[in-house]
Amino acid sequence: MSTGGPRSTMGLRRFVAAMGAVAIGALALGACKPPPPLGTVATQTATSPQWPLLADPAVLAADGKYYVYGSNTFVRLPVHTVDSLAAVSSGTWFAAMKEGMPAAPPWSVGSDLWAPTVAKGSAGYVLFFAAHRANPPDPANDTCIGRATSANPDGPFVPEAVPFSCGLGTTGGALDPSLFHGPDGIWYLYAALYG
Secondary structure, three states, rough: OOOHHHHHHHHHHHHHHHHHHHHHHHHEEEEEEEEOOOOOOOOOOOOOOOOOOOOOOOOEEEEEEEEOOOOEEEOEEEEEEEEEOOOOOOOOOOOOOOOOOOOOOOOEEEOEEEEEEEEOOOEEEEEEEEEEEEOOOOOOEEEEEEEEEEEOOOOOEEOOOOOOOOOOOOOEEEEEEEEEEEEOOOOEEEEEEEO
8 A cells, every 4th residue: 555656646746735825824814804994085175385495394283383493404403483384485584594502412413413303291391303323233223212301392392312223223224204293192202113
């Protein structure tokens, strides 16, 4: 009596292939469920850009004014204070620019600082930003997210001595932070993290 051979091997292969097809079909059916309803979605027409020469802008409303932060453009952390979000800022834009972080983060290299995001906390204002770090474990991913605080919305923001996050396992990299105040009252920090 033979327990192996070309016929039994071919039958086993067909059985494995058939079971694989059933498993893939089951996964495909499970992945195709309709999405949950989103509820009411309000639409709003976007206006044309109001602020020239500002990369990665973030806006904070405080004290009856608007503080517009951007990535390093002429200074490390440009901060512009405007009275209206509807008015186009042109001639006075550069004259009103302030350096929001006079001292570089001690852990960073170079003057690049980008993707600022700011919120008001119980003890003042907190800023998250991205910057390059010195001696990264992975030279291809040398960015980290930093945190800085200030008593005023236009600074000066004082950076912490060490990065807030340098990615998954602190080795890969992190960038583009964004603060979100959820409907549950909790602040969330979203960022690109890789490792």
